[in-house]
Amino acid sequence: MAHLQQSAIFTPGVVESIQHKAQTGLYEMRGFGTLRQRRWATFDDLTFLPCSLTRIPLEGYREKCSTKTLLGTRYAKKPIELDIPVMITGMSWGALSYNAKVALAKGAAAAGSSNTTGDGGMLQAERENSRTLIYEVLPSRYGINIHHMRMADAIELTIGQGAKPGTGGLLLGSKVSNRIAEQRDLPIGVDQRSPARHPDMLGPDDMIIKVEELREATDWQVPIFIKIGASRVFDDVKLAAKAGADVIVVDGMEGGTGASPSIFQEHTGIPTLGAVCEARLALEDCGLYGEVQLIIAGGIRDGVDAAKAIALGADAVYIGTAALIGLNCNKPLYLEDYEALGTAPYACHHCHTGRCPVGITTQDPELMQRLDIDAGAERIQNLLHAMTLEIQMLARSCGKSDVHHLEPEDMAALTMEASAICGIPLAGTRKVFGR
Amino acid sequence: MTQLNAADLSTRELNSRLRDLVARDDAEIHVENPGARHNLAVAMLKSGKIRFRGSVGYYCGGLADGISIEIDGSAGWGLAESMLGGTFRVHGNAGNGAAAAIRGGTVVIEGDAAARLGVSMKGGTVIVAGDCGYMAGFMGQKGVLVVCGNAGDAFADSLYATECYVGGEIKSLGTDAVASEVTDEEAAALESLLAANLAPELRALKPQARRFRKVVAGRKLWNFDKREWKIWREAL
Ligand SMILES: Cc1cc2nc3c(=O)[nH]c(=O)nc-3n(C[C@H](O)[C@H](O)[C@H](O)COP(=O)(O)O)c2cc1C
Numbered sequence: 001m002a003h004l005q006q007s008a009i010f011t012p013g014v015v016e017s018i019q020h021k022a023q024t025g026l027y028e029m030r031g032f033g034t035l036r037q038r039r040w041a042t043f044d045d046l047t048f049l050p051c052s053l054t055r056i057p058l059e060g061y062r063e064k065c066s067t068k069t070l071l072g073t074r075y076a077k078k079p080i081e082l083d084i085p086v087m088i089t090g091m092s093w094g095a096l097s098y099n100a101k102v103a104l105a106k107g108a109a110a111a112g113s114s115n116t117t118g119d120g121g122m123l124q125a126e127r128e129n130s131r132t133l134i135y136e137v138l139p140s141r142y143g144i145n146i147h148h149m150r151m152a153d154a155i156e157l158t159i160g161q162g163a164k165p166g167t168g169g170l171l172l173g174s175k176v177s178n179r180i181a182e183q184r185d186l187p188i189g190v191d192q193r194s195p196a197r198h199p200d201m202l203g204p205d206d207m208i209i210k211v212e213e214l215r216e217a218t219d220w221q222v223p224i225f226i227k228i229g230a231s232r233v234f235d236d237v238k239l240a241a242k243a244g245a246d247v248i249v250v251d252g253m254e255g256g257t258g259a260s261p262s263i264f265q266e267h268t269g270i271p272t273l274g275a276v277c278e279a280r281l282a283l284e285d286c287g288l289y290g291e292v293q294l295i296i297a298g299g300i301r302d303g304v305d306a307a308k309a310i311a312l313g314a315d316a317v318y319i320g321t322a323a324l325i326g327l328n329c330n331k332p333l334y335l336e337d338y339e340a341l342g343t344a345p346y347a348c349h350h351c352h353t354g355r356c357p358v359g360i361t362t363q364d365p366e367l368m369q370r371l372d373i374d375a376g377a378e379r380i381q382n383l384l385h386a387m388t389l390e391i392q393m394l395a396r397s398c399g400k401s402d403v404h405h406l407e408p409e410d411m412a413a414l415t416m417e418a419s420a421i422c423g424i425p426l427a428g429t430r431k432v433f434g435r
Numbered sequence: 436m437t438q439l440n441a442a443d444l445s446t447r448e449l450n451s452r453l454r455d456l457v458a459r460d461d462a463e464i465h466v467e468n469p470g471a472r473h474n475l476a477v478a479m480l481k482s483g484k485i486r487f488r489g490s491v492g493y494y495c496g497g498l499a500d501g502i503s504i505e506i507d508g509s510a511g512w513g514l515a516e517s518m519l520g521g522t523f524r525v526h527g528n529a530g531n532g533a534a535a536a537i538r539g540g541t542v543v544i545e546g547d548a549a550a551r552l553g554v555s556m557k558g559g560t561v562i563v564a565g566d567c568g569y570m571a572g573f574m575g576q577k578g579v580l581v582v583c584g585n586a587g588d589a590f591a592d593s594l595y596a597t598e599c600y601v602g603g604e605i606k607s608l609g610t611d612a613v614a615s616e617v618t619d620e621e622a623a624a625l626e627s628l629l630a631a632n633l634a635p636e637l638r639a640l641k642p643q644a645r646r647f648r649k650v651v652a653g654r655k656l657w658n659f660d661k662r663e664w665k666i667w668r669e670a671l
């Protein structure tokens with residue numbers, strides 16, 4: 001046995017975590033999303049099967065491949081029409097800086113997509129710079145304002161998030177600045193824990209009435225989304241559909257966060273790949289697949305992940321972390337400030353501290369200046385365009401004139417797990433495992 | 436005064452009519468036969484007066500700004516939830532989560548309130564002439580919550596800065612809630628608040644309401660402190 005052999009159980013990370021708890025008396029809290037090293041089935045376990053003799057591909061960059069995305073066709077008088085199926089997810093002003101919120105809104109608008117408010121309510125500048133704005137109604141109801149709600153193009157009733165299903169939000173005192181405290185009606189500098197449950201409803205039956213209330217409040221004009229953190233996806237999606245959702249958002253275990261207990265990020269909920277498959281099955285089971293639209297979130301990195309999610313049944317994807325990375329999250333700039341946080345570029349997950357080296361997840365005016373709104377917006381626009389090109393490229397190669405025509409049949413599984421989860425034959429066999 | 440018969444109208448039709456009438460500055464609208472229906476008078480955004488001549492269901496007057504609503508019967512869950520401004524008066528009782536997450540305005544409940552009264556309040560004033568159920572004031576952020584009668588279990592749990600007053604017995608205080616005597620100044624302010632909002636005979640129903648106690652946050656949950664781990668274990 002080598003002298004310096006490390007334990008496979010008490011790894012350096014585990015040792016550090018135990019000592020952190022012994023020192024502080026508190027569990028670990030951080031931002032970003034799961035850091036788990038052990039792998040589980042992901043979109044990487046699937047590969048596309050482009051056309052050869054059985055099907056005819058479309059001419060890349062020439063033949064039309066539509067990316068128009070319609071959401072909210074079930075009940076809303078004014079469904080949302082987006083140019084692309086990649087949307088910016090809800091991230092709160094509070095977790096994010098003002099500059100980051102406005103840059104996301106501007107970038108999404110320029111790319112013909114949407115952005116979503118977040119815990120803490122709407123910023124006026126966010127509305128002014130958005131083309132399509134989705135207004136979140138969260139359990140905390142921070143900043144809830146009916147006038148803002150009625151300016152929105154859709155309402156998202158949030159039940160949970162993938163990074164921390166079954167718990168509420170967190171914003172540590174360092175980020176509860178004067179402006180954030182005022183917007184959220186809180187004392188300045190408190191460690192704000194927001195509730196896990198809505199204050200005026202409990203179960204799915206109440207939610208049916210709540211959805212009707214939101215429709216009445218917006219005159220049945222705009223779509224109502226229901227967002228759930230992926231845990232019992234099959235049942236939850238059916239209940240959300242029964243409650244009258246136009247659109248259901250399912251956020252998988254890989255979902256990002258501004259601040260959550262790390263055990264929730266690592267050990268709760270189910271991964272996004274399984275979540276999209278269960279969600280589709282649920283909608284098919286109640287005969288609403290295609291009528292209720294599905295948005296998938298959680299660890300979507302590029303057009304490939306997005307295309308695979310769409311092929312498995314999603315109508316669109318939400319991106320959070322990828323958008324922040326587009327704004328320079330984890331980029332090797334201001335190295336001394338990463339170091340001051342005890343971290344480094346590519347390994348930073350310190351959004352909860354409020355000391356984001358690149359000005360994204362901070363309320364500090366000086367740090368925030370490091371994110372130029374227009375430059376950030378341009379990067380978001382570029383990212384959304386590039387992701388859309390990737391989706392189109394894959395769709396054309398599979399012979400699709402509309403990215404929404406991608407289907408499970410266009411893919412093969414690379415692992416038995418993925419085959420069993422997605423109901424797709426394992427590459428090299430004609431067999432779906434587990435069937 | 437305009438009269439509408441809810442029995443003849445769907446919720447959508449009734450709310451549209453109410454919104455139109457309120458927009459036209461119709462001073463007073465009476466709604467007959469509300470039938471404890473849910474989502475009545477949601478998001479009324481102008482001043483004006485709506486009187487329900489019976490009981491209403493969930494979320495009556497939810498998301499209001501500026502309206503004055505009077506309910507002759509009782510109200511279901513989430514009365515006036517997330518209101519920005521306006522006044523509500525319920526002659527009967529109110530269900531769970533009355534005045535949840537309100538940011539302004541006044542809610543007066545002349546009977547009793549059920550569980551989670553004023554939960555996540557962010558402003559405004561809530562007055563209950565009778566008793567309230569468990570977890571009233573939970574995570575209250577701002578505003579004033581007054582219960583003239585008795586309060587249930589876990590009163591004012593995990594409070595931020597809502598000022599809470601109870602006239603009767605408090606079955607148990609919530610985590611980090613601290614009760615104290617009211618100062619003369621606070622007693623006088625309470626007296627005039629109640630005089631302005633409750634008829635003398637209602638105030639007389641609860642004679643103990645002369646011995647109000649104030650409940651505020653002990654602030655031990657405001658910022659994590661490892662020396663307070665017992666209280667945090669309960670709270671988290
Ligand atoms: C900084 C940050 C703040 C967030 N704030 C909110 C929020 O206010 N409300 C919400 O529903 N989800 C919030 N989320 C979760 C996202 O909406 C979304 O579900 C998740 O980021 C998707 O996963 P991804 O980051 O891997 O794309 C936040 C995520 C991040 C990274």
Ligand code: SF4
Nearest residue numbers: 329330348350351356
């Ligand atoms: S660079 Fe900023 S946004 Fe990115 S993980 Fe670090 S603190 Fe969070």
